[in-house]
Amino acid sequence: MTTKLRVGLIGAGAISVQHIEALLALGAEIRMLRRTDAPVLAEAYGIEIVDDLDSLLDAVDVVDIISPTRTHPGIALCAIARGRHVICEKPLAAASEDAAEIVRAAAGAGVRLFPAHVVRYFPEYWRIKQAVDAGEIGEVSELTLSRVGAGPTAAWFFDESAGGGLIRDLMIHDIDQALWLAGPVASVSAIQTPPSTAGVAPREVTAVVTLTHRGGAVSRIHGGWLGPGTPFRTAIEVIGTTGRLHHDSADAAADGYLPPAADGQDPYLLQLADFLSALEAGTDARILPAEAVDAVAVVDAAYRSLATRAPVSF
Incomplete structure (x- = not known):
């Protein structure tokens, strides 16, 4: 990216380290929403912790959702409504109706949606x-x-x-x-x-x-x-x-x-690099x-x- 992208990471589970290390390698500035294990990760990687979703959305350009699947639609739709681009771990939602709603909302808001199928x-x-x-x-x-x-x-x-x-x-x-x-x-x-x-x-x-x-x-x-x-x-x-x-x-x-x-080759790095490149260039991701x-x-x-x-x- 030509400028430092501000990414809000939501989730602190097993896959969070792969996302954090890839985003840092790509020069992103990361903030994390407070979750059970988020403070440990934030301290290890020098990441700022944010206490609530509204404050996180105020401070970032892109939201990276790696939280449990049932939370994906609510977080994604909230981020999209605020004009934030969304990266979302698979599956996009637990049900196809909810996944389709996220896609429609992103298209209607003119923001980018990148489903993460690594x-x-x-x-x-x-x-x-x-x-x-x-x-x-x-x-x-x-x-x-x-x-x-x-x-x-x-x-x-x-x-x-x-x-x-x-x-x-x-x-x-x-x-x-x-x-x-x-x-x-x-x-x-x-x-x-x-x-x-x-x-x-x-x-x-x-x-x-x-x-x-x-x-x-x-x-x-x-x-x-x-x-x-x-x-x-x-x-x-x-x-x-x-x-x-x-x-x-x-x-x-x-x-x-x-x-x-x-x-x-780290596939998580390749994936996030593709997403950020597509965002910058306005092109399709894989x-x-x-x-x-x-x-x-x-x-x-x-x-x-x-x-x-x-x-x-x-």
């Missing part, structure tokens, strides 16, 4: 996207994606009524990849083992979501929150009419809850707001499939 910025996944778009494997016919690791510690991640849930929080990464690579879907089916009880997922849980795309491709997406100490592993295979693309992180060093960095709504809509359909034990048509 897997688009992992170099291996980006290379696969570029190869698919270049026609290197012909027409995509089958995708297999997997993402497993130790489950998170905060209880809200498991509470589907609070915006959590394995499919909504973890597997949305690979749902977004499937949509990015193979296009819109015609039907969605999902299986979760063990099933949730009263809307709360088990602490150790796996799921499979199958997407039938309108173009004929089929995506099979596997996700799992497993026991403490389970290495984080992601994999993707894309099969086309003339070839195959594949990546598996199993040989890379993982760090607990987060996937391993690739090729020495992900469009409407695409984030599409991903949440597929998640909604997956949960309907779990409830009805049947595929859900789009």
Whole structure:
């Protein structure tokens, strides 16, 4: 950026360090909204703490929302109403109707909205996207994606009524990849083992979501929150009419809850650099707001499939 951008960070959970370090590396001036762990982070990084949202919005140009999913719509709509640009961690909202409302509000207010789907910025996944778009494997016919690791510690991640849930929080990464690579879907089916009880997922849980795309491709997406100490592993295979693309992180060093960095490049830094560059230049970022709504809509359909034990048509 040509001038120092003022960013208000809302949230102090597991992903906050990645956002803070990337923003500082990009020369942003950060303020944090007071949260449970915010003072510790603020002291460690020399960040000013602000006590309430109104005061934070008065002091910044951009709001970076990394708080629990259920809080995203309220914070985003408040920031947009004040004319502030918004970066928001995935998922944009717990329900597609709320996600679409955020997108409409940003468009109506003339502010930028950047949904943070960081897997688009992992170099291996980006290379696969570029190869698919270049026609290197012909027409995509089958995708297999997997993402497993130790489950998170905060209880809200498991509470589907609070915006959590394995499919909504973890597997949305690979749902977004499937949509990015193979296009819109015609039907969605999902299986979760063990099933949730009263809307709360088990602490150790796996799921499979199958997407039938309108173009004929089929995506099979596997996700799992497993026991403490389970290495984080992601994999993707894309099969086309003339070839195959594949990546598996199993040989890379993982760090607990987060996937391993690739090729020495920090995907969070790449993502935020893209957002800030798009903001400055008035160009599109790698992900469009409407695409984030599409991903949440597929998640909604997956949960309907779990409830009805049947595929859900789009």
